[in-house]
Amino acid sequence: MSHHDENIKWYEKLSHVIEGKGFTFTVFAFIAVAIGSLIEIVPFFTSDVVDEIELVKPHNAKELAGRDVYQAEGCFYCHTQMIRPFKWETDRFYGSAYSDEYQYSKAGEYVFDHPFLFGSKRTGPDLAHEAAANKSDQWQKDHLINPKKVVQGSVMPAYPHLFNEKNTVDVNQLKANMKGLRMVGVPYSDADIAAADELAGVTKGDALVAYLQKLGRDLKK
């Protein structure tokens, strides 16, 4: 027993003492976690963590209305909007349509997004740079109405109801959303918001198509 005691290192003794004292141990643990947290958090206050990209513009009223549909229909359950910096992804998601700088998704592409729609499940293809797929509005519409009709064997659900002429954009709701987004920093002018009035009678599907055609468009070569 005494032989064993001699072999115990000083720091093991110290830890035995501290672990025996609940309050002291809690204080030390708190200090250790606080130091780690400060090291993580403080740089965020002192540096500009997101490099804004001049070319990236906020969604206009119609595109934003489409974004609301994208959220309401849960498209993000199957589609991500984040191209990772891997060659097989940049090749697949239209890297050739972008300069070297914008091959994959950058933080600055999302500065106007509230909430982010990164998604996590990649059942369908990534849509961050869907504009570079160069599909026509008609293709996008046909695809949403009946994916199997344009993509053989597609397992994507059909959304024909979005193009029902009675299923239109709620203009008042949209304007309220735009005002809310302005409060959190999206630079919408009064004219941008007033432009929402022109969307009376536009179907949710058409707004969704406008949104899909905006994804990654600003950064295309």
Ligand code: HEC
């Ligand atoms: C159950 C999973 C699922 C859901 C939900 C889903 N998709 Fe898809 N989507 C897919 C799959 C799988 C494909 C690939 C086959 C195809 O192109 O139809 C796809 C393809 C696409 C494409 C074609 C991309 C390209 O360039 O080839 C677009 C655009 C798209 N989806 C948009 C949407 C939108 C908008 C919604 C919501 C209204 C949605 N998807 C909901 C699974 C899904």
